Amino acid sequence: MANHRLIRYLKNGGILAYPTESCFGLGCDPKNKRAIEKILLLKKRARSKGFILIGSKLNHFDIYTKNITETQKKDLMTKWPGPHTWTVPASDYCPAWLKGKTGNIAIRLPKVNSTLNLLNSINFPITSTSANLSHKQSIKTSRGCKNLFKKNVRVIEGNVGNEKKPTAIQDFLSKKIIRK
Numbered sequence: 777m778a779n780h781r782l783i784r785y786l787k788n789g790g791i792l793a794y795p796t797e798s799c800f801g802l803g804c805d806p807k808n809k810r811a812i813e814k815i816l817l818l819k820k821r822a823r824s825k826g827f828i829l830i831g832s833k834l835n836h837f838d839i840y841t842k843n844i845t846e847t848q849k850k851d852l853m854t855k856w857p858g859p860h861t862w863t864v865p866a867s868d869y870c871p872a873w874l875k876g877k878t879g880n881i882a883i884r885l886p887k888v889n890s891t892l893n894l895l896n897s898i899n900f901p902i903t904s905t906s907a908n909l910s911h912k913q914s915i916k917t918s919r920g921c922k923n924l925f926k927k928n929v930r931v932i933e934g935n936v937g938n939e940k941k942p943t944a945i946q947d948f949l950s951k952k953i954i955r956k
Contacts, residue, residue: 779897797859797937799914803902826876832895890934
């Protein structure tokens with residue numbers, strides 16, 4: 777069932793904090809540049825870094841990615857849902873603020889139930905970056921998010937997954953590991 781209040785909040789530039797596989801993440805509507813700017817300011821994050829998109833369905837990424845074949849989709853799904861992020865060629869539609877310097881877009885289908893419920897309730901992908909100040913320890917609890925970000929974010933309750941480190945990031949075409 778669609779959560780129209782949450783959809784409206786995101787479309788109007790709202791920021792969410794939500795549990796991921798290893799920590800809380802910050803997310804927004806990837807099409808909303810004003811929301812992206814808020815996240816950059818909240819985290820004190822470099823503009824040159826791209827964002828990861830998370831979705832609950834592979835087709836959530838269709839407009840952001842370049843022609844992924846059915847065979848390639850099956851290959852992506854060998855690591856999903858779960859703590860693995862793929863970088864794939866970005867479509868011409870994909871906003872520059874999501875891609876960073878590479879021309880690729882990073883995508884993931886998470887396995888955390890509360891985050892999947894969130895994504896299913898809005899039926900579109902959101903950005904995903906760790907909920908922390910840049911170069912500081914990632915936050916593992918909803919209380920930590922509320923303390924750091926105050927009223928600047930809406931916190932989605934839930935527990936983070938069992939991963940000790942951020943998700944691996946791998947280039948889909950070259951299979952090169954970008955982050956272990």
